[in-house]
Amino acid sequence: MTLEGKAAIVTGGAHGLGRAIALRLAHDGSDVMVADLLGGDAEAVADEVRALGRRAASFEVDVSDAGAVGAMVMATVEAFGRIDILVNDAGVSGESALLGMEESFWDRIMAVNLKGNFLCSQAVARQMVAQGEGGRIVNITSTAGANARPGASAYASSKAGIIQFTKVLALELGGEGITVNAVGPGMTLTGSEVKPAPSDGYQKAFVGQVPMGRPGAPADIAAAVAFLASTDAAYVNGQVIFVDGGYSAGKLSVSG
Ligand SMILES: NC(=O)c1ccc[n+]([C@@H]2O[C@H](COP(=O)([O-])OP(=O)(O)OC[C@H]3O[C@@H](n4cnc5c(N)ncnc54)[C@H](O)[C@@H]3O)[C@@H](O)[C@H]2O)c1
Numbered sequence: 001m002t003l004e005g006k007a008a009i010v011t012g013g014a015h016g017l018g019r020a021i022a023l024r025l026a027h028d029g030s031d032v033m034v035a036d037l038l039g040g041d042a043e044a045v046a047d048e049v050r051a052l053g054r055r056a057a058s059f060e061v062d063v064s065d066a067g068a069v070g071a072m073v074m075a076t077v078e079a080f081g082r083i084d085i086l087v088n089d090a091g092v093s094g095e096s097a098l099l100g101m102e103e104s105f106w107d108r109i110m111a112v113n114l115k116g117n118f119l120c121s122q123a124v125a126r127q128m129v130a131q132g133e134g135g136r137i138v139n140i141t142s143t144a145g146a147n148a149r150p151g152a153s154a155y156a157s158s159k160a161g162i163i164q165f166t167k168v169l170a171l172e173l174g175g176e177g178i179t180v181n182a183v184g185p186g187m188t189l190t191g192s193e194v195k196p197a198p199s200d201g202y203q204k205a206f207v208g209q210v211p212m213g214r215p216g217a218p219a220d221i222a223a224a225v226a227f228l229a230s231t232d233a234a235y236v237n238g239q240v241i242f243v244d245g246g247y248s249a250g251k252l253s254v255s256g
């Protein structure tokens with residue numbers, strides 16, 4: 001139980017990877033605030049956390065709204081008395097090539113993925129600094145943050161931004177005992193009720209570039225997050241772990 005006595009916030013925790021991360025942290029001993037745009041679904045995951053014997057709470061939040069993020073932090077402190085771990089998982093994706101992209105499309109992806117990460121990290125880091133016992137921030141980026149693909153300029157830029165944001169925060173907060181790291185999933189099939197799975201063609205093309213020959217599973221991503229949240233990762237700071245079966249390592253390789 002490496003996370004016993006800890007209190008975590010998982011944004012985007014109602015579905016997909018966030019749900020798997022919330023349950024893994026609870027399995028490892030942490031209490032969990034499940035924060036999501038979909039408050040009812042977040043409460044259902046909080047129930048799953050309670051079934052694992054941990055304290056849980058849920059909060060309906062739009063991570064791009066500073067006021068709502070502040071209220072989320074207050075509600076977490078009220079529920080658990082402290083915050084030790086923040087997982088910035090909430091994110092939106094979508095494809096749009098530059099020439100036809102709507103300004104609102106770009107703005108929403110940046111607001112949720114990048115500004116949301118900033119707002120949550122700032123509000124939680126202030127709480128962690130006030131507590132004076134350090135903490136862990138784990139950001140969810142993507143292989144798209146390091147590997148370009150057509151149609152993904154907004155999403156890929158937001159995820160590349162998260163990588164650099166992670167590294168700068170690691171420098172700024174390291175002295176406070178707060179580590180800041182990122183996990184970059186490759187294509188991961190989540191069974192999410194709110195996000196359709198990629199098309200068969202996309203899945204086949206992606207997996208064709210994965211040396212391990214399979215897509216990611218939510219448990220693969222949650223395990224890396226749990227490690228970075230644990231005391232075992234006490235000296236890991238400012239790093240990005242791509243959990244992608246080797247996809248990004250071999251992206252441009254040619255054999256034969
Ligand atoms: N699944 C993948 O293949 C994959 C790959 C790389 C990166 N990621 C990243 O992992 C994270 C989770 O992805 P997923 O596949 O589980 O997606 P998902 O859509 O299944 O889950 C995302 C969750 O975030 C919530 N959310 C969306 N906007 C929000 C907002 N403004 N405020 C609060 N909550 C909000 C949704 O309600 C949902 O519960 C995202 O950041 C995504 O970019 C996913």
